[in-house]
Amino acid sequence: MGRCPCCSKEGLNKGAWTAQEDKILTDYIKTHGEGKWRTLSQSTGLKRCGKSCRLRWLNYLRPDIKRGNFSDQEEDLIIRLHKLLGNRWSLIAGRLPGRTDNEIKNYWNTYLVKKFQESSAKNQRAKSMRSEEPVLEEKAKPSPAEEFIVVRTKASRRTGLVAPPARAAPEAPTTELTTEPMGNYNESMANDTEPTSFKAPILMDFDMEDFSIDNEILKSYGEFLLQNKDDEIDTLSLSSQKTLSFDSGEWVGEEFEGEHFSQDLYSLGYFL
DNA sequence: AAGGGGATCAACCGCAATCCC
DNA sequence: GGGGATTGCGGTTGATCCCCT
Numbered sequence: 001m002g003r004c005p006c007c008s009k010e011g012l013n014k015g016a017w018t019a020q021e022d023k024i025l026t027d028y029i030k031t032h033g034e035g036k037w038r039t040l041s042q043s044t045g046l047k048r049c050g051k052s053c054r055l056r057w058l059n060y061l062r063p064d065i066k067r068g069n070f071s072d073q074e075e076d077l078i079i080r081l082h083k084l085l086g087n088r089w090s091l092i093a094g095r096l097p098g099r100t101d102n103e104i105k106n107y108w109n110t111y112l113v114k115k116f117q118e119s120s121a122k123n124q125r126a127k128s129m130r131s132e133e134p135v136l137e138e139k140a141k142p143s144p145a146e147e148f149i150v151v152r153t154k155a156s157r158r159t160g161l162v163a164p165p166a167r168a169a170p171e172a173p174t175t176e177l178t179t180e181p182m183g184n185y186n187e188s189m190a191n192d193t194e195p196t197s198f199k200a201p202i203l204m205d206f207d208m209e210d211f212s213i214d215n216e217i218l219k220s221y222g223e224f225l226l227q228n229k230d231d232e233i234d235t236l237s238l239s240s241q242k243t244l245s246f247d248s249g250e251w252v253g254e255e256f257e258g259e260h261f262s263q264d265l266y267s268l269g270y271f272l
Numbered sequence: 273a274a275g276g277g278g279a280t281c282a283a284c285c286g287c288a289a290t291c292c293c
Numbered sequence: 294g295g296g297g298a299t300t301g302c303g304g305t306t307g308a309t310c311c312c313c314t
Binding site: 015087 | 301303304307308
Binding site for chain 2: 014015016017051052055056059060102103106107110111
């Protein structure tokens with residue numbers, strides 16, 4: 001284990017890629033396809049390590065990469081996914097076609113974190129204006145970004161996340177709501193950016209073989225909907241024809257049938 | 273006009289899982 | 294089955310850009 005041998009090799013180029021290097025890399029991948037990065041760097045004569053080639057391709061040269069600013073919808077989706085997934089940038093990027101994990105990570109660290117800090121400071125000022133109580137107690141409260149505590153270990157491929165069922169599913173009547181496919185992101189959802197409305201559970205690593213992420217997310221999210229059904233359901237009552245019911249702690253609906261559903265994180269999009 | 277400082281983002285680093293001989 | 298090689302990921306760095314004084 002330890003450090004990748006190729007990184008320590010001498011004679012390899014570092015730093016910004018030249019147009020010529022880009023062309024060599026692009027041409028090779030067009031011919032041979034992705035993968036085998038080490039072989040690629042050797043057979044093309046590129047004085048770059050395999051990791052560097054891979055990164056350059058994935059983050060910059062790939063033809064399907066979307067450039068430009070993040071839209072409001074994308075931003076909102078990132079915020080919501082980050083609440084659920086934590087710093088799983090590759091997973092988040094998987095839900096944003098054309099965006100790379102690196103791009104999303106940078107966007108989060110530069111823009112969204114700041115945005116959270118500002119809104120949290122605003123809230124704090126507003127509260128302290130309203131109350132004569134010292135702000136000391138407020139200080140103990142986490143900012144919206146911090147509120148959704150993400151406890152995680154170093155990234156690992158065989159791990160995922162779990163939303164532990166800390167609270168028992170509420171005894172509630174069947175609640176109906178509609179869903180729509182992820183591609184049709186609803187405008188009203190973009191407006192619902194209040195980060196504190198969804199009490200995300202603590203995230204932790206788990207073994208994919210032991211857990212089904214969606215079951216847990218569905219339980220927790222269903223609970224959230226039930227607790228907030230008066231004012232929140234509308235944000236999810238989209239124009240779709242698909243019907244989803246929450247019954248006895250489980251989601252029921254035509255879109256959610258089949259044993260493979262719970263293994264596919266794609267379903268998460270239905271709730272965002 | 274210059275330069276200082278903050279913001280941005282491409283690229284690197286190190287770790288861990290998986291592959292493969 | 295063991296161990297080195299490879300791949301994938303998140304965290305961090307540093308070069309460059311841009312704005313303000």
